[in-house]
Amino acid sequence: MRGRWLLLAALLAGCAPPVPRLYLIAPPAATLPAVQADTVLEVPRLRIPDYLDTRDIQVRDAGSVLSASPTGRWASRLSDQLTDALVADLQPVHPELQVTRSTLGSSRRERLLVDLDILELSRDGNAVAQARWSLERPGRPDLMMQTRLSLRGDNASDAGVLETLRALMAQLAGRIRFPAG
Numbered sequence: 208m209r210g211r212w213l214l215l216a217a218l219l220a221g222c223a224p225p226v227p228r229l230y231l232i233a234p235p236a237a238t239l240p241a242v243q244a245d246t247v248l249e250v251p252r253l254r255i256p257d258y259l260d261t262r263d264i265q266v267r268d269a270g271s272v273l274s275a276s277p278t279g280r281w282a283s284r285l286s287d288q289l290t291d292a293l294v295a296d297l298q299p300v301h302p303e304l305q306v307t308r309s310t311l312g313s314s315r316r317e318r319l320l321v322d323l324d325i326l327e328l329s330r331d332g333n334a335v336a337q338a339r340w341s342l343e344r345p346g347r348p349d350l351m352m353q354t355r356l357s358l359r360g361d362n363a364s365d366a367g368v369l370e371t372l373r374a375l376m377a378q379l380a381g382r383i384r385f386p387a388g
Contacts, residue, residue, distance in 0.1 A: 229282040230264065230369050232376070233291035242298060244305040246315045250297065251308065253290045254322045260286045266362050267329045274330075279365030289376060293321065296380035318343040319383070325355075326375075332359045334371045338379055354382045 259265060262284060263275040281288050290308060297306045297319075304317070325337035335357045342350040356378050360371030 225278070227277070228279045228365065230279055230365060231282050231291075232288040232369060232372050233295045242302065242305050244303060246304050246317060248297070248301065248304040248306045249309060249316060249318045250290060250294050250306060251318070251320065252286050253293065255286050255289065255326055256323075259326055260284055264365050264368055265328075266368060267327055269330070276365050276368075289323070289372065292373060292376040293380055296377045297383065300380050300383070301385070316345070321379075321383075328360070328362045328368055328371055330362055332362055334358050334360050334362065334375055336375050336379070338382075340383060342385055350385060352383070354379070356382075 258273070262281045264279050264281060265273045265275050268274050294306050294308055298304075319340060319342055321338060321340045323336055323338050325335060327333070327335045335355070337353070337355045339351070339353040344350070356375055358371070358374055358378065360374060361367030362371055
């Protein structure tokens with residue numbers, strides 16, 4: 208009888224779906240430069256459309272259908288992943304600032320708020336994002352800007368979606384510029 212139970216357990220284990228791979232959008236921390244700057248730029252969590260802010264890797268199929276990947280997931284919510292990637296991409300663009308997600312006790316702090324009003328990755332390889340951002344600077348007027356980003360990528364695989372989002376965040380970081388002073 209015990210042998211039957213072991214055989215049944217082995218058969219059921221063989222039918223289990225594979226464990227999805229977990230993906231991180233930001234580069235490994237070891238590749239990021241250590242920066243000491245007088246002014247800290249805080250980048251709180253980006254705001255993205257609610258239906259995308261999950262751990263599911265989602266791509267738009269033809270029409271209005273979003274499909275979640277059966278083989279991969281984000282390691283954390285997409286908004287957290289995109290924020291980490293943007294912070295990493297902003298640092299080389301603004302070496303005069305220490306770019307971080309939090310400003311523990313910094314006296315010279317600026318704050319960058321980013322909204323991705325549109326973020327669409329389609330199965331055919333198109334990627335489009337529309338971003339608005341606001342720079343809050345103590346004692347100075349806020350600076351507000353917006354941009355539209357687009358590129359082509361390989362959105363047919365989880366790794367392709369990852370690379371497309373990395374490229375979009377790098378493109379966005381390159382467009383976020385601040386006037387001197």
